[in-house]
Amino acid sequence: MRRGRMLAVLLVAWFMAQFDFFVVNVAAPAFERELGASQAQLELIVGGYAFTFAAGMITGGRLGDRYGYRRMFVIGMTAFTLASVLCGLALDPAQLIAARLLQGLAGAIMVPQVLAMVPVIFEPRERPKAVGWYGLAGGVGAIAGQVLGGLLLTADVLGLGWRIVFLLNLPIGVVTVVLAARLLPKADSGGYSRLDLRGAAGLAIGLALVLVPLGLGHSLGWPVWAWVCMAAAVPVLALTGRWQRVLAARGGQPVLDLALLKVRSYVAGVGAVTAFTAYFVSFMFTLTLLLQGGFGLDAFHAGLAFAPMGLMFSITSLLGSRLVRRYGPRVVVAGGCVTAAGLIAMLFVEGVPWTIAALMVVGTGNGLVLPQLIGTALVEVEPGQAGIASGFLTTAQQFAGAGGVAVIGAVFFAAAAGPGGYPGGMRWSAAIDLVLILVVVAVVAYNSRRALTRAELPVPSRRT
Numbered sequence: 001m002r003r004g005r006m007l008a009v010l011l012v013a014w015f016m017a018q019f020d021f022f023v024v025n026v027a028a029p030a031f032e033r034e035l036g037a038s039q040a041q042l043e044l045i046v047g048g049y050a051f052t053f054a055a056g057m058i059t060g061g062r063l064g065d066r067y068g069y070r071r072m073f074v075i076g077m078t079a080f081t082l083a084s085v086l087c088g089l090a091l092d093p094a095q096l097i098a099a100r101l102l103q104g105l106a107g108a109i110m111v112p113q114v115l116a117m118v119p120v121i122f123e124p125r126e127r128p129k130a131v132g133w134y135g136l137a138g139g140v141g142a143i144a145g146q147v148l149g150g151l152l153l154t155a156d157v158l159g160l161g162w163r164i165v166f167l168l169n170l171p172i173g174v175v176t177v178v179l180a181a182r183l184l185p186k187a188d189s190g191g192y193s194r195l196d197l198r199g200a201a202g203l204a205i206g207l208a209l210v211l212v213p214l215g216l217g218h219s220l221g222w223p224v225w226a227w228v229c230m231a232a233a234v235p236v237l238a239l240t241g242r243w244q245r246v247l248a249a250r251g252g253q254p255v256l257d258l259a260l261l262k263v264r265s266y267v268a269g270v271g272a273v274t275a276f277t278a279y280f281v282s283f284m285f286t287l288t289l290l291l292q293g294g295f296g297l298d299a300f301h302a303g304l305a306f307a308p309m310g311l312m313f314s315i316t317s318l319l320g321s322r323l324v325r326r327y328g329p330r331v332v333v334a335g336g337c338v339t340a341a342g343l344i345a346m347l348f349v350e351g352v353p354w355t356i357a358a359l360m361v362v363g364t365g366n367g368l369v370l371p372q373l374i375g376t377a378l379v380e381v382e383p384g385q386a387g388i389a390s391g392f393l394t395t396a397q398q399f400a401g402a403g404g405v406a407v408i409g410a411v412f413f414a415a416a417a418g419p420g421g422y423p424g425g426m427r428w429s430a431a432i433d434l435v436l437i438l439v440v441v442a443v444v445a446y447n448s449r450r451a452l453t454r455a456e457l458p459v460p461s462r463r464t
Contacts (some may be wrong), residue, residue: 010073078103116389147303199247
């Protein structure tokens with residue numbers, strides 16, 4: 001029972017981080033109307049959070065490994081709550097952008113500690129179920145950003161308008177900080193003498209050179225500086241990687257634990273999670289555009305259209321870990337095939353009712369895939385590497401989400417400019433999403449077959 005309460009406290013952080021990432025999509029028209037935010041400023045309000053969240057995630061994981069997961073969780077949650085209040089009090093777009101940057105950075109300190117605490121709190125046999133709840137909390141947080149966000153904006157709670165979506169974090173954050181300080185174990189892993197500031201800075205700059213152009217490129221017409229920045233990211237990240245190898249050879253502790261690259265299940269898991277996230281985030285983005293721009297729904301009714309998908313996701317997420325324990329990775333493969341079927345339906349359906357029906361199929365498959373992918377990636381990671389492993393995994397998710405929105409969003413808008421309009425754009429984006437899901441299915445199927453082959457190999461006899 002106590003472990004369940006500890007997990008619930010941790011999952012609040014992941015839910016909040018996902019909720020605040022997606023809720024601004026619904027609130028964007030209010031920012032434009034009430035704050036006078038331009039298109040570029042709207043991109044920064046949305047993408048600035050994603051950038052600092054992604055850029056700081058690996059360093060946040062390393063800080064947890066060094067100073068203790070509970071301590072960094074409490075610090076991160078406190079900072080996230082304060083940054084949310086600053087978002088809610090912003091008087092102009094510049095203030096809101098600055099507060100969103102701080103909010104993302106605080107999330108980067110807070111979120112890696114969630115998965116890092118799982119091996120500390122739970123026995124090995126209980127960890128897959130705990131990770132399944134993690135996947136459920138993230139998925140529901142993303143969908144709640146659309147559904148609950150639309151409801152809050154329509155209800156105009158306390159006359160606060162769009163500010164309520166940020167100020168809501170204040171009571172939740174205060175309660176979570178108090179419970180975390182009381183319930184969570186100290187969990188100091190120790191053993192890290194110095195933080196690799198050079199590596200952290202190189203990683204943050206390299207990611208910035210990619211994420212900022214991806215976030216702003218479309219709205220600004222892909223200027224030359226965007227392509228220059230993305231090209232410059234290659235040598236910056238290459239030099240950072242070289243420094244990481246040099247530091248590790250000297251016996252130091254690089255911000256990137258290169259030993260993780262030797263854990264094949266982790267590398268494959270990160271690849272599969274990356275492909276899935278690129279699909280999921282871009283799908284939510286283009287679907288919002290379809291419902292509001294294509295079908296003419298307001299924020300509240302567009303949010304309600306997401307609810308059946310969220311319900312199916314929740315149900316299959318809860319069942320997923322139990323099914324995987326019984327049937328193995330075949331459940332994930334089957335879930336990917338169900339998601340693929342829903343995306344194929346999106347290529348042909350028209351109108352809101354049939355779209356919602358297709359979304360229910362997509363949500364059913366997503367719930368069987370996402371939580372189990374995360375668990376597969378972390379299953380062979382040592383407890384002392386949990387913070388950096390979860391930080392890198394979440395960074396990959398954020399990077400994939402930004403890249404997916406930029407690339408698939410560009411395809412959507414290009415197709416929507418034609419005679420097919422927004423429904424035509426959605427069909428093109430769904431086709432790309434389908435390819436990404438099939439990649440996930442192929443990776444999981446290959447890894448499960450490889451694991452089965454290793455298990456069936458005869459153990460060589462040792463001659464005396």
